[in-house]
Every structure is written in C-alpha cells, then in structure tokens.
Amino acid sequence: MNFDFLFNNFAELTVTGLAFGAIYALIALGYTMVYGVLQLINFAHSEVFMYGTFAALWTTMLLVGDTDVSTLRGIGVLLCSLVAAMAMSATIALLLERFAYRPLLKRNAPRLIALISAIGASFVLAELMGLRDRVAAWFGLDDNLSEYVSGARINRSMPSVLENKQLFPIGDYQVTSVDVLVIVSAIAMMVALDQFVRRSKMGRGIRATAQDPETAALMGVNATRAVQMTFLLGGLMAGAAAFLYMLKIETTKFDVGFLLGVKAFTAAVLGGIGNLRGALVGGLILGVAENWGSALFGSEWRDVVAFVLLVVILLFRPTGILGESLGKARA
Amino acid sequence: MLLEVEGLCVNYGHIEAIRDITFGVEEGSITTLIGANGAGKTTTLKTISGLRKVREGRILFEGKDITHLPPYERVLLGLSQSPEGRGCFPGMTVRENLDMGAYVRKDARSKAYAQDLERVFHLFPRLEERVSQTAGTMSGGEQQMLAIGRALMAKPRLILLDEPSMGLAPKFIQQIFSIIGEINEQGTTVLLVEQNAAQALKRADTAHILETGEIVRSGTGAELAGDDSVRAAYLGGDV
Ligand SMILES: Nc1ncnc2c1ncn2[C@@H]1O[C@H](COP(=O)(O)OP(=O)(O)OP(=O)(O)O)[C@@H](O)[C@H]1O
Ligand SMILES: [Mg+2]
Numbered sequence: 001m002n003f004d005f006l007f008n009n010f011a012e013l014t015v016t017g018l019a020f021g022a023i024y025a026l027i028a029l030g031y032t033m034v035y036g037v038l039q040l041i042n043f044a045h046s047e048v049f050m051y052g053t054f055a056a057l058w059t060t061m062l063l064v065g066d067t068d069v070s071t072l073r074g075i076g077v078l079l080c081s082l083v084a085a086m087a088m089s090a091t092i093a094l095l096l097e098r099f100a101y102r103p104l105l106k107r108n109a110p111r112l113i114a115l116i117s118a119i120g121a122s123f124v125l126a127e128l129m130g131l132r133d134r135v136a137a138w139f140g141l142d143d144n145l146s147e148y149v150s151g152a153r154i155n156r157s158m159p160s161v162l163e164n165k166q167l168f169p170i171g172d173y174q175v176t177s178v179d180v181l182v183i184v185s186a187i188a189m190m191v192a193l194d195q196f197v198r199r200s201k202m203g204r205g206i207r208a209t210a211q212d213p214e215t216a217a218l219m220g221v222n223a224t225r226a227v228q229m230t231f232l233l234g235g236l237m238a239g240a241a242a243f244l245y246m247l248k249i250e251t252t253k254f255d256v257g258f259l260l261g262v263k264a265f266t267a268a269v270l271g272g273i274g275n276l277r278g279a280l281v282g283g284l285i286l287g288v289a290e291n292w293g294s295a296l297f298g299s300e301w302r303d304v305v306a307f308v309l310l311v312v313i314l315l316f317r318p319t320g321i322l323g324e325s326l327g328k329a330r331a
Numbered sequence: 332m333l334l335e336v337e338g339l340c341v342n343y344g345h346i347e348a349i350r351d352i353t354f355g356v357e358e359g360s361i362t363t364l365i366g367a368n369g370a371g372k373t374t375t376l377k378t379i380s381g382l383r384k385v386r387e388g389r390i391l392f393e394g395k396d397i398t399h400l401p402p403y404e405r406v407l408l409g410l411s412q413s414p415e416g417r418g419c420f421p422g423m424t425v426r427e428n429l430d431m432g433a434y435v436r437k438d439a440r441s442k443a444y445a446q447d448l449e450r451v452f453h454l455f456p457r458l459e460e461r462v463s464q465t466a467g468t469m470s471g472g473e474q475q476m477l478a479i480g481r482a483l484m485a486k487p488r489l490i491l492l493d494e495p496s497m498g499l500a501p502k503f504i505q506q507i508f509s510i511i512g513e514i515n516e517q518g519t520t521v522l523l524v525e526q527n528a529a530q531a532l533k534r535a536d537t538a539h540i541l542e543t544g545e546i547v548r549s550g551t552g553a554e555l556a557g558d559d560s561v562r563a564a565y566l567g568g569d570v
Contacts, residue, residue, distance in 0.1 A: 201434070204423075208431050211420045214382050218414060220406030220435035220485070 006295040011171030013291040019179050019248060021287020022186030026241035027264035028271070028279035029193060030093070030234025036210045036274035037230045040111055043118035044100065046261020047125035048092045048235050052242025053252035054129065055088035056081040057158050058148055060246075064159045074162040081246070086239030093235025096121055097228060122257075130254035155251040182244045187280070189240050193233060194276050206230055210274070259303070266310050272320030281321055285309075332391075333358040333489055333520050334379070334410075339388035341371075341378050348374040349544040352388070356489065356537075361511070361521040363531040363552065365565055366541030372524040373415050375541070376491045379522075380412045381405050392489070406435050409488030413481065413495060415524075417474040421467025425458055428466050428477055432484030451480040454510050471498040479507070489520045496527050508534055528565040532556040540565070 006013065027049050034042040059081040069077060100121040104114050128135060133149045136142040142149060166174035197203035208216035209226040217223055245260075246252060263286065271282025286306055293305030313321065334356040341349045349371040356362045364372050377383045379390055381402035389398045397405055411432075419428050429451060430439070438444050452459035455476040461469065466477060479495055495511065496504040508530045515521050525531035532538055535552035540561065548555065555561045 201439075204427065204431060205434065207423065208420050208434075211422055212418070214377075215414055215418045215420065216431075217382060217402035218380055218406070218412045218418075219431045219481075220403045222401070222403045224401075 001296050002298070003296070006292060009173070009295060012173035013295050014288055015170060015173060015175055015179050017288035017291035018284055019182040019287070020290070021267070021284035022183050023241045023245050023248070023283075024260070024264045024267040024286055025280045025283025026186050026189060026237045026244070027260060028268035028283050029190065029237040029276060031265050032268040032271075032273055032276065032279045033206075033230050033234050035268070037206060037227060038101070038105065038111075038114075040101065040105075040114050041118065041265070042096070042101075042231075042234070043115060043261075044096050044122040044125060045093070045234065045238065046257030046264075047122050047129075048089045048096070048257075049238040049242050049245075049260060049264075050126065050129065050252070050254065050257030051092045052085040052089035052239040053246050053256060055239070056085040056243045056246040057156060057252055059084040060158050060161060061147065064161060066159070069161060071162065077161050078243075078247075082240065082243045085243040085246075086236050089239030089242060090232050090235035092125065093231040093238070094228065097231040102224070102227075126254055126257065132254075153254065155253045157251045158246050160250065178247050182248055185240070186244060189237060190276070190280050193237060196233075197276060202226075202229055263303075263306060266306060270310055270313055270320055272322040275320070275322045278320055278322035285321070332356065333393060334522070335389075335391040335394075336375075336379065337389045337391070339375070339378060339390065340386045341374055341383050342386050347544055349378070349541075352541075352544075352546055354539050354546060354549065356520060356522050358520055359515075359518070360536040361515050361523060361534050361552075362537045362539070363523040363525060363535035364539050364541055365525055365528045365531055367565075369543075370541040371544040372541055373493055376412060376414075376493050376522070376524055379405075379491060380410065403435070406485065406487075410491070411482050411485035411487035411489070412491040413478045413493065415493035416497070417471060418478045419466040419469075419474045419481070421465070423466055424463050425466060425469070425477055426462045428481050429458075429484050432481030433486075435485065447484055447486065451483055454483075454513075455480050472500065472503065475499055479510070483514065487519060489522060490514065491522045491524075493524045494526055495523070496525065496530065504530065528561075529556070532566075 027045070030045045030048065031042060034040055060077055063077045063080060100117045101114055104117055130153050133142060133152045136145050136149045165177045167177055167180060168175055197206060205216065205221040206226050206229060208219060208221055209223055213223060216226070264283070267282035267286045268279050269282070270286060271278025271280065286309065289309050290302050290306050294302040297305065317323065332355040336355070337353050339349060339352040340347065352375060364375060366372055374383060378385060381400060385398050389396055391397065392405070392408055392410060397408065420431060423431065429448060433439065433444065436444065457473055458477060458480055461473070466474060469477065475495065475498055479492070482490055482492070492511065496507050499507060504527060511521060511523065512534055523531055523535065532552040532555055538550060538552050538555045539546045540548040540555065548561065
C-alpha cells in the first residue's frame, strides 16, 4: 500500500474527491427522490445525466465554435450550457416518467416490471445517443449536423471556454476555479432543493405522497403531479451535475452514464436511500474515499474501493449512513 | 341530497367487497354506516373519495357525477376524509400534518386559517402542546386526534370519518363524539363509519347497517338503536 503517495497528495486527493463526490451527490438526488416517492429504482436516471452532458457539449460548441472568447462571453456561454443541460435532463426525466413508468404504475404493475422497463429505456436512450449519426441520417440532417453527430461512439471533447485558474493553495495543492465552482454550485443546488422540499407546498405534497400515497390523495394532493415534479427535480439536478461534469472532465460519450449512474446510486444507498441529505453525505464520502483508495491501492482499484465501502457501511448500517426515507425523514 | 351513492359495486380482484350499495347523505346531517369487521365500510368511504375503482354504479356530489374524478378533485369540491387507523404522515410534524389537511386551501396566511388552527387546538389541546413533534412518535390516540384535526383543516362540505374513536380511551371516545356533533352544528355534513354503534346511532340522523357488502337495514339513528335485532347484533344486547 502506497501511504507516501496518499500523504504527499492528501490535499489534492481530498479536494478533487469532494468535487467528484458533489457530482455523484447531485445525480444521487434523482435516484433517491424517485425511490422515496415510488419505491422504484429509476435505472434510466444515468441516461438523464448523459443527455445533459451532451446538451452542455453541444451548446458550448454552438456558441463558441473555434474562436477564443472573452471572459464575459465565456461566462454567458457557460450559463447557457448549464440551462441547456438542465432543460435536456429534465425533459428526458419527464419523458421517462410519462412513457416508461406511468402506464405501468397506473395498472399497478409490480415494481420489478417497472425496473425492467427502466433498464430497457436506459439501453434505448444510450443507443440512440450512440447511433446519433444514423438517427440524424434518417431525417437527412447528417450533413448539417455532422459536427454534432459524428464520432457517435467515441469521446467528444468540450471546447474550453474559460481558463481554469489556480485560486489558492491548500497544503501544496493549488485549488482551481473549476474545483470551487463544482463544489460550491453543487452544494448550493442541493440546499435549494432541500429547502424547496421542506418548505414549499409542492414539496410537502411530494413528501406526503412518499409517506402515504392514499392519504396524500385524500388531502387533495394530485399524485400524478407530485410524481412528475419528483422526476422534474431529479432531472434538473442531474442536468446541473452533467454541466459540472463537463466543466471538470471536459469529455463525454454515449455510455458515460453507466458507471456514473452506478456510482451515484451507490452514493444514494450509502447515505440512506430516500434521504436527500443522505445523498449529499453519501456522494461526498464516496468521492473522497475513491480518491484516497486509488492512491493507496492504485487507480485500477478505484471502483472496487467504492463498492467495498458500500458493503462495509451497509453491514453496520443497513439503512445507510443517515438512514430514513424521504417520507420518514423530517427533511 | 349532498351525496348520493347509487348501486355501487366494488371488487378486489374477483372478490366483491361491496354490492349494490345505495344511500344518500342529506346536507347538514350526520349519517352513519355501521357493520361488522369486513362488512365493507372502509371500502365504501374509500370509493366515495376516489381511492377505489367503481365496477358499477354512480356517485353524485351536489348532483354532479364524480364517479370517475381523481381523488384530489373531489377534495377540491369539498369532500374530505379522515382515514381508518393512523392516517398521519409519520415523518411530518403535527403542524405540518395539519397544514396537509388544508392542502387545497389557498388562504394559508389568512386570519380564517389561523382561527381554524386555533379551533383544532381548542378541540385537542394535546396537539397544541406537541405542534413540533414528529407525528410518527406520538401515541396511537394522539395520532387519531391529529387525523381528525387534520380533516377539519380542509373546511369540507362533507367530512368522511372512518372509525374516529378507534384506539381512544373511553373518556375520550365520549369527547370525540361530542366534537363530531359540534363540527356538524357548525355546518359540516358528516358521514361516519363506526364500530362504536351505540354512540354512532345516538348522534346519527340516518343510519345504515352493512353486512357482507350490502346494506341490510336503514332508518333513523333512534329507530335502529331501539330495534331488538340491531341491539342484539351490534349493541351487545343492551345500551
Ligand atoms: N386491498 C384489499 N385487497 C383485497 N381485499 C380487500 C382489500 N381491502 C379490503 N378487502 C376486503 O374487502 C372486504 C371489506 O373490507 P373493508 O375494509 O371495507 O371492511 P370494513 O367494514 O371497513 O371492516 P373493519 O370494520 O374491520 O374496518 C373485506 O372482506 C376485506 O377483506
Ligand atoms: Mg374499516
């Protein structure tokens, strides 16, 4: 075990781990909210995220092209990409709800059936993106859009918009503006969501539906709307995660959702599925532990560390670190 | 008639839970449904609220056919229910539960709202002491009070109460029934389902007896309370 490496790079490993963890946490919110309300694992949530990364990528390509942009323009471009990513992810999430789940749940299908539907939807969405050149060709758009649809099965990189400045040192690591942006905005989004669910009327309706759907209906909560809202919020968070991911990693691919989705789901379970704050805690712990673990054992062990951690924590706390569900938590 | 139920049939799979139920609830009255366990009382209330699918028959509220309306639209029309058992939201505080009762109201910051809250606290002082306690940690009886208080916060035209006295101490049962009388005098029509037939019949203007999914007897509360066969079956022989 390489302790020297861990100690010598402790600050960097921790800060970048937190940045990754914040992204996991944002995606985890979608899993956890849908689970809290429907006791359903939205397996296709990884694709909700993946489409967000492409929305951010395409928007940036469209607005920047090959030219250098001024700082002010750069900030504008980033904001547009953020909005596009959130809009795209929210749209995909709502489509999933409408077409993959609602028809099944209306007929009281077992959750297992909905899970199969989710897995199917996940493959369809991923492959549509992975075959986007051919999809464009169906519509005769492959020439016009070639810049966007070519290389459908390989990594595509985002043009860099703003210089990643080194801001301040922690230990011997220079914290970058991207690190700060990712961590701060992810946490801000989560606080906003938490407050919305805690304080707004719609949020109360969602929590009521999570705790007892029949009684919630007796109070006048429109169940369909509450479920839609849950998917919408999860989608918005995944879109924000997608944008931050593109800032940090700068490349994406049609299958980028799979591993990230599994990690985010792990983070949700780690923190206590159904619990919004648990998603944050689970995500951050997972991100940091992965970085420390891969420093100790070598980066090829990164994913192993994540899942061993999950198993160990669940052995001691079967309901996750914060336990409780969206329903039971006072959140 | 405020509520009319006509020839209602509801199934769970192949099992008929209620069969050809017909009755009405007069505006301003207290109407009660009594019957043994499994007779179909809860099913009837759930169906009126829109939680169960109607196989046959109609439900009219103020003459309007609501048979196929989703539950929340019925609440908007003025139909509220306090469900059987501990129907509280366990993860919410007492105050949040009461606010849930008023979910369809748009006057959360008004004086009227504060007064209604005041009224609930006046009826159930225990709830005021515990406003920020999580409902799931309250005793069964306290949760039952909360469920009733919550239904009142909706300010319904018709309130459906499913066994409001369940799990309460004898002294408090008496109090619950007088509260129901009070609610009714203040202008809310009540449809009451009860195991405590003696109390229910005493208060009710009209009563219906359910047996295995069918209405077998109807009459005024006093009539049924005075009927020998009813006394033998539901009132333990003497009142
Ligand atoms: N979800 C369900 N699935 C299948 N059968 C059900 C369901 N709910 C109720 N039943 C059946 O329907 C019949 C009527 O039940 P219901 O709950 O309406 O009775 P009840 O009169 O309210 O009884 P109690 O006084 O015990 O509350 C019973 O035979 C019951 O077993
Ligand atoms: Mg019952």
